[in-house]
Amino acid sequence: MKCVYHPSYQIALPVGHPFPMSKYSLLKDRLLRDGVVAAEDILKPEALDQSVLELVHTPEYLAKLSTSSLSAAEQRRLGLPWSEALWQRSRLATAGTLLAARAALAHGLTGNLAGGTHHAFADHGEGFCVLNDVAVAIRKLQAERAIERAAIIDLDVHQGNGSAAIFEADATVYTFSMHGERNYPLAKMRSHLDVPLANGTGDAEYLDALQRHLPAVLDAANADLVFYLAGVDVAQGDRYGKLALTEEGIRMRERYVIEAVRGRGLPLTIVLAGGYAATRERTAELHAHVFRECALYERRAAAA
16 A cells, blocks of 8 residues: 655754654654555655645634744644744645545555644644644645545544534534543534543443444445544543543554445545554554555455
8 A cells, every 4th residue: 555754754852851752753764664564655745835735724813824924822732842844844744635635535545654633623722733734634635626525534532623613614524533431632523423432441342332433424424535633642541631442442443444434435535643552663654554464355355
Protein backbone atom coordinates (compact mmCIF):
# COMPACT_ATOMS: atom_id res chain seq x y z
CA MET A 1 0.00 0.00 0.00
CA LYS A 2 1.00 3.62 -0.48
CA CYS A 3 1.93 5.54 2.66
CA VAL A 4 3.04 9.13 3.19
CA TYR A 5 5.95 10.13 5.42
CA HIS A 6 8.41 12.98 5.83
CA PRO A 7 11.49 13.04 8.11
CA SER A 8 10.34 16.42 9.44
CA TYR A 9 7.25 14.81 10.96
CA GLN A 10 9.57 14.42 13.95
CA ILE A 11 10.89 17.55 15.68
CA ALA A 12 12.67 18.25 18.94
CA LEU A 13 10.56 19.00 22.01
CA PRO A 14 11.65 20.02 25.51
CA VAL A 15 13.05 17.22 27.66
CA GLY A 16 10.24 15.42 29.46
CA HIS A 17 7.48 16.64 27.14
CA PRO A 18 4.69 14.04 27.11
CA PHE A 19 4.03 14.02 23.36
CA PRO A 20 5.71 10.92 21.82
CA MET A 21 7.19 12.72 18.80
CA SER A 22 9.57 9.88 17.88
CA LYS A 23 6.65 7.52 17.23
CA TYR A 24 6.51 8.68 13.61
CA SER A 25 9.99 7.56 12.62
CA LEU A 26 9.68 4.45 14.79
CA LEU A 27 6.47 3.50 12.98
CA LYS A 28 7.96 4.07 9.53
CA ASP A 29 11.02 1.97 10.39
CA ARG A 30 8.84 -0.80 11.81
CA LEU A 31 6.61 -0.98 8.74
CA LEU A 32 9.62 -1.13 6.42
CA ARG A 33 11.38 -3.74 8.56
CA ASP A 34 8.31 -5.97 8.65
CA GLY A 35 7.64 -5.62 4.92
CA VAL A 36 4.25 -4.01 5.49
CA VAL A 37 5.24 -1.21 3.11
CA ALA A 38 8.07 -1.01 0.59
CA ALA A 39 10.45 1.93 0.39
CA GLU A 40 9.23 2.76 -3.12
CA ASP A 41 5.64 3.02 -1.85
CA ILE A 42 6.42 5.79 0.64
CA LEU A 43 5.36 9.18 -0.73
CA LYS A 44 6.91 12.44 0.48
CA PRO A 45 4.75 15.56 0.88
CA GLU A 46 5.64 19.20 0.36
CA ALA A 47 4.40 21.86 2.77
CA LEU A 48 1.12 23.50 1.81
CA ASP A 49 0.71 27.15 0.90
CA GLN A 50 -1.29 29.37 3.22
CA SER A 51 -4.06 29.72 0.61
CA VAL A 52 -4.85 26.01 1.02
CA LEU A 53 -4.78 26.23 4.81
CA GLU A 54 -7.19 29.18 4.64
CA LEU A 55 -9.84 26.85 3.24
CA VAL A 56 -10.28 25.86 6.92
CA HIS A 57 -8.22 28.12 9.18
CA THR A 58 -8.61 31.85 9.72
CA PRO A 59 -5.93 34.21 8.35
CA GLU A 60 -5.48 35.62 11.86
CA TYR A 61 -4.64 32.24 13.36
CA LEU A 62 -2.31 31.32 10.49
CA ALA A 63 -0.54 34.66 10.84
CA LYS A 64 0.16 33.89 14.50
CA LEU A 65 1.55 30.50 13.58
CA SER A 66 3.78 31.83 10.83
CA THR A 67 5.20 34.74 12.83
CA SER A 68 5.70 33.26 16.31
CA SER A 69 2.85 35.37 17.67
CA LEU A 70 1.00 32.80 19.76
CA SER A 71 0.63 34.02 23.32
CA ALA A 72 1.82 31.98 26.29
CA ALA A 73 -1.81 31.09 27.04
CA GLU A 74 -2.38 29.97 23.44
CA GLN A 75 0.72 27.78 23.58
CA ARG A 76 -0.45 26.23 26.85
CA ARG A 77 -3.80 25.46 25.25
CA LEU A 78 -1.99 23.95 22.28
CA GLY A 79 0.22 21.89 24.55
CA LEU A 80 3.26 22.45 22.34
CA PRO A 81 5.84 25.26 22.35
CA TRP A 82 5.90 27.26 19.13
CA SER A 83 8.93 26.86 16.88
CA GLU A 84 9.64 27.28 13.19
CA ALA A 85 10.09 23.51 13.06
CA LEU A 86 6.61 22.99 14.56
CA TRP A 87 5.05 25.30 11.98
CA GLN A 88 6.84 23.49 9.14
CA ARG A 89 5.98 20.09 10.61
CA SER A 90 2.30 20.98 10.90
CA ARG A 91 2.11 22.06 7.26
CA LEU A 92 3.94 18.94 6.13
CA ALA A 93 1.69 16.59 8.12
CA THR A 94 -1.38 18.33 6.70
CA ALA A 95 0.06 18.04 3.21
CA GLY A 96 0.70 14.38 3.94
CA THR A 97 -2.96 13.74 4.65
CA LEU A 98 -3.97 15.52 1.44
CA LEU A 99 -1.42 13.49 -0.54
CA ALA A 100 -2.66 10.27 1.08
CA ALA A 101 -6.25 11.19 0.23
CA ARG A 102 -5.32 11.75 -3.41
CA ALA A 103 -3.61 8.36 -3.44
CA ALA A 104 -6.67 6.74 -1.86
CA LEU A 105 -8.87 8.13 -4.63
CA ALA A 106 -6.46 6.56 -7.14
CA HIS A 107 -5.62 3.29 -5.39
CA GLY A 108 -8.36 2.68 -2.81
CA LEU A 109 -6.42 2.40 0.45
CA THR A 110 -3.60 4.62 1.76
CA GLY A 111 -2.28 6.10 4.98
CA ASN A 112 -0.40 9.08 6.32
CA LEU A 113 2.14 8.14 9.00
CA ALA A 114 1.05 11.22 10.95
CA GLY A 115 -2.09 13.37 11.04
CA GLY A 116 -5.42 13.04 12.75
CA THR A 117 -5.03 16.40 14.50
CA HIS A 118 -8.73 16.66 15.24
CA HIS A 119 -8.57 19.14 18.15
CA ALA A 120 -7.53 21.99 15.84
CA PHE A 121 -10.35 24.51 15.30
CA ALA A 122 -10.57 27.07 12.52
CA ASP A 123 -9.19 29.83 14.76
CA HIS A 124 -7.02 28.04 17.32
CA GLY A 125 -5.16 24.86 18.18
CA GLU A 126 -5.38 22.73 21.29
CA GLY A 127 -4.59 19.26 22.58
CA PHE A 128 -1.31 18.88 20.62
CA CYS A 129 -3.14 19.77 17.38
CA VAL A 130 -1.96 22.79 15.36
CA LEU A 131 -3.77 22.39 12.01
CA ASN A 132 -6.77 20.20 11.23
CA ASP A 133 -5.23 18.06 8.51
CA VAL A 134 -8.33 16.05 7.61
CA ALA A 135 -10.50 19.17 7.34
CA VAL A 136 -7.96 20.86 5.06
CA ALA A 137 -7.72 17.77 2.85
CA ILE A 138 -11.50 17.56 2.53
CA ARG A 139 -11.92 21.25 1.72
CA LYS A 140 -9.14 21.17 -0.88
CA LEU A 141 -10.55 18.10 -2.62
CA GLN A 142 -14.03 19.61 -2.57
CA ALA A 143 -12.70 22.87 -4.02
CA GLU A 144 -11.10 20.88 -6.85
CA ARG A 145 -14.35 18.91 -7.33
CA ALA A 146 -12.40 15.70 -6.78
CA ILE A 147 -15.05 14.75 -4.18
CA GLU A 148 -18.44 16.07 -3.13
CA ARG A 149 -18.95 14.25 0.15
CA ALA A 150 -16.66 12.82 2.85
CA ALA A 151 -16.94 10.87 6.07
CA ILE A 152 -14.71 11.06 9.14
CA ILE A 153 -14.55 7.95 11.32
CA ASP A 154 -12.85 9.16 14.50
CA LEU A 155 -11.98 6.37 16.92
CA ASP A 156 -9.41 8.26 18.97
CA VAL A 157 -10.26 8.07 22.68
CA HIS A 158 -10.84 11.84 22.69
CA GLN A 159 -13.73 13.43 20.84
CA GLY A 160 -12.75 15.14 17.60
CA ASN A 161 -14.03 18.49 18.81
CA GLY A 162 -12.26 20.62 16.22
CA SER A 163 -13.53 18.54 13.31
CA ALA A 164 -17.03 18.48 14.80
CA ALA A 165 -17.10 22.26 15.09
CA ILE A 166 -15.72 22.85 11.59
CA PHE A 167 -18.28 20.58 9.93
CA GLU A 168 -21.25 20.88 12.29
CA ALA A 169 -23.41 22.81 9.81
CA ASP A 170 -22.09 21.02 6.70
CA ALA A 171 -24.23 18.20 5.36
CA THR A 172 -21.51 17.15 2.90
CA VAL A 173 -19.10 15.97 5.62
CA TYR A 174 -20.31 13.39 8.12
CA THR A 175 -18.41 13.32 11.43
CA PHE A 176 -18.60 10.19 13.60
CA SER A 177 -16.76 10.16 16.93
CA MET A 178 -16.68 7.24 19.35
CA HIS A 179 -14.80 8.37 22.44
CA GLY A 180 -14.42 8.35 26.20
CA GLU A 181 -17.35 10.17 27.78
CA ARG A 182 -15.36 11.46 30.76
CA ASN A 183 -12.20 12.44 29.00
CA TYR A 184 -10.72 15.45 27.22
CA PRO A 185 -12.26 17.65 25.96
CA LEU A 186 -14.61 18.16 28.88
CA ALA A 187 -16.84 20.45 26.77
CA LYS A 188 -17.74 18.34 23.74
CA MET A 189 -18.75 19.75 20.38
CA ARG A 190 -21.53 18.15 18.34
CA SER A 191 -20.53 15.58 15.73
CA HIS A 192 -23.14 14.23 13.35
CA LEU A 193 -22.96 11.13 15.54
CA ASP A 194 -21.27 10.94 18.92
CA VAL A 195 -20.99 7.65 20.80
CA PRO A 196 -19.70 8.28 24.34
CA LEU A 197 -18.13 5.35 26.18
CA ALA A 198 -17.77 4.76 29.92
CA ASN A 199 -14.37 4.56 31.57
CA GLY A 200 -13.01 1.02 31.47
CA THR A 201 -14.87 -0.03 28.32
CA GLY A 202 -13.22 -3.19 26.99
CA ASP A 203 -13.07 -5.12 23.75
CA ALA A 204 -16.52 -6.69 23.66
CA GLU A 205 -18.54 -3.59 24.49
CA TYR A 206 -16.40 -1.36 22.28
CA LEU A 207 -16.59 -3.61 19.22
CA ASP A 208 -20.31 -4.15 19.71
CA ALA A 209 -20.89 -0.39 19.67
CA LEU A 210 -18.74 0.05 16.58
CA GLN A 211 -20.51 -2.73 14.71
CA ARG A 212 -23.91 -1.30 15.63
CA HIS A 213 -23.15 2.22 14.45
CA LEU A 214 -20.62 2.14 11.61
CA PRO A 215 -22.86 0.64 8.89
CA ALA A 216 -25.51 3.31 9.54
CA VAL A 217 -22.82 6.01 9.50
CA LEU A 218 -21.60 4.88 6.09
CA ASP A 219 -25.18 4.74 4.81
CA ALA A 220 -25.95 8.25 6.04
CA ALA A 221 -22.64 9.74 4.89
CA ASN A 222 -22.97 8.59 1.27
CA ALA A 223 -19.32 9.58 1.02
CA ASP A 224 -16.94 9.68 -1.93
CA LEU A 225 -13.98 9.34 0.44
CA VAL A 226 -13.56 8.15 4.04
CA PHE A 227 -10.96 9.28 6.57
CA TYR A 228 -10.20 6.99 9.51
CA LEU A 229 -8.56 8.45 12.62
CA ALA A 230 -7.09 5.27 14.06
CA GLY A 231 -6.09 6.54 17.50
CA VAL A 232 -4.58 3.88 19.74
CA ASP A 233 -5.11 5.77 23.00
CA VAL A 234 -8.08 3.43 23.51
CA ALA A 235 -5.56 0.81 24.67
CA GLN A 236 -5.56 -0.36 28.26
CA GLY A 237 -2.94 1.56 30.24
CA ASP A 238 -2.67 4.49 27.86
CA ARG A 239 -1.45 7.62 29.64
CA TYR A 240 -4.37 9.79 28.49
CA GLY A 241 -7.01 7.19 27.75
CA LYS A 242 -9.42 5.64 30.20
CA LEU A 243 -10.62 2.69 28.13
CA ALA A 244 -9.34 -0.87 28.28
CA LEU A 245 -8.94 -2.36 24.80
CA THR A 246 -6.44 -5.19 24.46
CA GLU A 247 -4.01 -5.42 21.58
CA GLU A 248 -6.22 -8.03 19.96
CA GLY A 249 -9.21 -5.73 20.41
CA ILE A 250 -7.39 -2.97 18.56
CA ARG A 251 -6.50 -5.36 15.72
CA MET A 252 -10.14 -6.45 15.48
CA ARG A 253 -11.25 -2.81 15.41
CA GLU A 254 -8.87 -1.99 12.56
CA ARG A 255 -9.92 -5.06 10.58
CA TYR A 256 -13.60 -4.24 10.97
CA VAL A 257 -13.26 -0.61 9.86
CA ILE A 258 -11.14 -1.50 6.82
CA GLU A 259 -13.50 -4.27 5.72
CA ALA A 260 -16.62 -2.16 6.31
CA VAL A 261 -15.33 0.76 4.25
CA ARG A 262 -13.46 -1.04 1.50
CA GLY A 263 -16.18 -3.67 1.27
CA ARG A 264 -18.43 -0.91 -0.04
CA GLY A 265 -15.81 0.08 -2.58
CA LEU A 266 -15.08 3.37 -0.82
CA PRO A 267 -11.59 4.93 -0.86
CA LEU A 268 -10.08 4.97 2.62
CA THR A 269 -7.39 7.27 4.03
CA ILE A 270 -5.89 6.33 7.39
CA VAL A 271 -4.29 8.86 9.76
CA LEU A 272 -2.75 8.15 13.15
CA ALA A 273 -4.37 10.45 15.74
CA GLY A 274 -3.31 9.79 19.35
CA GLY A 275 -1.45 7.15 21.28
CA TYR A 276 0.41 7.49 24.58
CA ALA A 277 1.55 4.04 25.67
CA ALA A 278 4.21 3.46 28.33
CA THR A 279 7.00 3.72 25.75
CA ARG A 280 7.23 5.30 22.34
CA GLU A 281 8.21 1.94 20.87
CA ARG A 282 5.00 0.46 22.27
CA THR A 283 2.99 3.36 20.84
CA ALA A 284 4.52 2.77 17.40
CA GLU A 285 3.75 -0.95 17.65
CA LEU A 286 0.10 -0.25 18.39
CA HIS A 287 -0.11 2.21 15.48
CA ALA A 288 1.41 -0.42 13.19
CA HIS A 289 -1.58 -2.73 13.53
CA VAL A 290 -3.86 -0.73 11.26
CA PHE A 291 -1.28 -0.84 8.47
CA ARG A 292 -0.72 -4.56 8.97
CA GLU A 293 -4.46 -5.08 8.65
CA CYS A 294 -4.46 -2.97 5.48
CA ALA A 295 -1.74 -5.17 3.99
CA LEU A 296 -3.67 -8.32 4.92
CA TYR A 297 -6.84 -6.91 3.39
CA GLU A 298 -5.08 -6.06 0.15
CA ARG A 299 -3.52 -9.54 -0.07
CA ARG A 300 -6.90 -11.18 0.47
CA ALA A 301 -8.52 -8.90 -2.10
CA ALA A 302 -5.81 -9.66 -4.67
CA ALA A 303 -6.23 -13.41 -4.12
CA ALA A 304 -10.03 -13.33 -4.40
